[in-house]
Amino acid sequence: MDKSNLLIIIASVSIFISVLLAVFLLTVKTRHRVSNVLFAVFLILNAIDICDPLFYGMEGGPSNLGMFKNMFVFLQIPVFYLYVLSVCYSDFKLKPQHLLHVLPFIITNLTLVPRFYGVDTASKIFFIENRQNMIELKFNHILLHVQMIIYFVAVFRVLRKSKTLYLENYAGKSISSYNWLFQFTVILCIVYSIALLKNILKFSEYVHISEEIKAGLLLLSLFIICWYLFKALNHPELFRNVDSKLKLVSELVSEEKGNEESAVSDIEYNEKLLRLKNYMTEKKSFLNSSLTIQDVSGEIEIPVRELSLLINHQLGQHFYDFVNTYRIENAMNMLKDETKSKVTILEILYEVGFNSKSSFNTAFKKHTGTTPTLYRKNL
Template identity: 65%
Template sequence: MVEVQFNHILMHVQCVFYIVAAFLILRKAKKIYLENYTGASLESLNWLFQFTLALSIFFSIALLKNIFKFTAYPDVAEWLKVGLILSELVIIFWYLYKALNNPALFRNIDSRLKLVSEIIFEDKNINPGVIREKEHNSTLLTLKQYMTEEMPFLNPSLTIQEVSKDIKIPVRELSVLINHNLEQHFYDFVNNYRIAYAMDLLKDASQNKVTVLEILYAAGFNSKSSFNTAFKKHTGQTPTAYRKSL
């Protein structure tokens, strides 16, 4: 029936719009996470992306099944239906496994966070005609002194909220200082200190027997891939190559 076909088309077009919207939101969320979180906290974002991708693949198979339903190959649609049922079970068990073994993944999402660009735009609207580019020297000095002396970057789950609480600077002001004035994401800002700390350990002759894996964990990283990426971005070399060149 034409009406049934039209309903199927309308339903799938709607789902496509929802999926596209979900990935656009995830892209914005990635920027927010990089501006406010580091290492371990980004696992929540990776989990959201993986789950959205899995659902997108599931929907693509469902779309293919419904296409075959209206062709001369309805048997293919039936086989795809069986595949969807099995896929659904896999997704459900995967979701439960993640929830039971990593409950923190579902508690690290703060919907109140905003992009720095939005914060700056709001500040300009509150004070029309005034560009709020204050002198941040004293604040920046306090921040750098805190990072050097207290070494909070050794915490793999460090957030901008924790730094704000320790140095008694509002999150809003601190976020603008790092992400806008220093033109760095909080993620990169913290990683610079971690890399400098790791480089000191790699250069230390007394640490020759310490493996690169042990050093990356000691420096506050929580995975070898993120450490290698950040180290190469900062030095142009891998940690192993850097150690051999000393």
């Protein structure tokens, strides 16, 4: 089997899986409709991008459709950025201003009108054969690389902020879903960085190396799509969204410093702290696996803003870790209880408010320095 046939097979499999997953995302009934649609669009754009071996096998030469197809790459990262926003924030909605993300795509196509889209086939062939000297293609490649850098920086900032907001306001599911999305973004960043190198070599004397890298990227795309499909099937509920209107504690602290009248006395601070601790020990609200800082605020009648500053800033703990401390202490007492020696660790973790073994083990080891199993054995 020659190289061209192999690439056609790889491209065909990748496109089939991408389209299949996109159709599933578009048809499945879920409350995460916007997220599903955005990722389906991302998969379709990816399928369009990797169909070169199939497309050029059918096209006799350069064409407007072929060039237009290549320009869809300018939509991939913006769509992925919007997807990340939609899975991180529960109140995310597509708005007219999001159409601004389409501007690079429009600009790049407009630059190609005079000397490619609007000329005959012979001129198109000349344009492609001399692509290394064509200012339009150089401009488009520079714009693409600048776009990649800006959007990936924006995505990592969104992930960092949403993860921090979750830790400061929620004590439910583990943050493994955010870690997974971070990993997926890092892998995409690596892939696009390799693509950047490929594009640079495309305008040098090492065009043959550029083609080899292109073949490798095609194969890598197949593995990434399969990996995502595996994750999606095994973890259908990957994310727990946060409210984008929430403020980071660092922002609240800055606002407090600018407002001298909001300073809290030691007596008031100690009174609120005592109220909070009494509530946690007496009501045992930490047993609620989906507990939020808003829930606690309503019960002890301390405004969310003040409670957030109390826990996340003055106590020096994220709300997530603060609640887990009570859960772990309760779990330790159960592990010490001889009458519960036959109760499994899995049963204990669910009883104290955790909803996954991995998050329980991580929190337990962070609190005690050992695993639940070893802790029970060493008693």
